[in-house]
Amino acid sequence: MLRLATVDDAKAIYEIEKTMFDDNIYHKLSLKNIEVLLKKKSVYLYVYCNEINTPIGYSLGVVINKKSIWFNSLAVLKEFQTTNAAKLLFDQIESTCYHFNLNSVILEIRKDNKALLRRYKNLGYVIWKEIERYYPDQCGAYRMIKCLK
Numbered sequence: 182m183l184r185l186a187t188v189d190d191a192k193a194i195y196e197i198e199k200t201m202f203d204d205n206i207y208h209k210l211s212l213k214n215i216e217v218l219l220k221k222k223s224v225y226l227y228v229y230c231n232e233i234n235t236p237i238g239y240s241l242g243v244v245i246n247k248k249s250i251w252f253n254s255l256a257v258l259k260e261f262q263t264t265n266a267a268k269l270l271f272d273q274i275e276s277t278c279y280h281f282n283l284n285s286v287i288l289e290i291r292k293d294n295k296a297l298l299r300r301y302k303n304l305g306y307v308i309w310k311e312i313e314r315y316y317p318d319q320c321g322a323y324r325m326i327k328c329l330k
């Protein structure tokens with residue numbers, strides 16, 4: 182089941198974050214970061230839950246101005262990967278963009294992640310900017326954008 186997260190989900194989201202992101206290559210969200218995000222009106226944090234309503238994956242979008250949503254993060258616990266969870270969580274970010282009549286989704290990917298670059302190009306995203314030394318290991322990022330209007 183996919184739903185919007187509440188403050189009660191903060192710890193479960195943090196567990197997913199801790200388990201799924203390698204902090205040598207990604208900036209991880211702290212529990213405090215997640216709790217703060219969950220209180221912001223501009224934040225759309227979705228969770229995909231198991232049968233007892235515990236989050237096993239999440240996606241995070243932030244409405245950054247009147248035109249765009251910034252897709253910040255997506256993670257699904259290993260044992261629930263290759264199910265439909267990641268797709269539903271990601272699609273929900275684009276749906277949020279449509280729902281609020283925004284123009285575009287913006288995201289960053291690591292320059293060394295060629296498979297993800299291909300995936301986003303296939304989904305209609307284009308490289309908008311290059312940002313040097315964006316990640317903890319100093320890898321650069323492609324900032325990509327998809328206009329939905």
Ligand SMILES: CC(C)(COP(=O)(O)OP(=O)(O)OC[C@H]1O[C@@H](n2cnc3c(N)ncnc32)[C@H](O)[C@@H]1OP(=O)(O)O)[C@@H](O)C(=O)NCCC(=O)NCCS
Nearest residue numbers: 201202253254255256257258261262263264267268271300
């Ligand atoms: C990224 C992650 C959520 C993918 O989960 P998964 O269940 O293995 O996903 P799959 O590879 O089976 O892909 C299923 C669908 O989910 C979507 N999807 C998967 N990864 C995606 C991503 N990074 N961005 C957008 N959509 C994605 C796609 O629609 C995909 O379908 P497709 O392969 O036909 O294009 C998971 O590997 C993970 O949690 N990794 C650790 C955290 C991380 O690196 N996140 C990405 C950087 S923010």
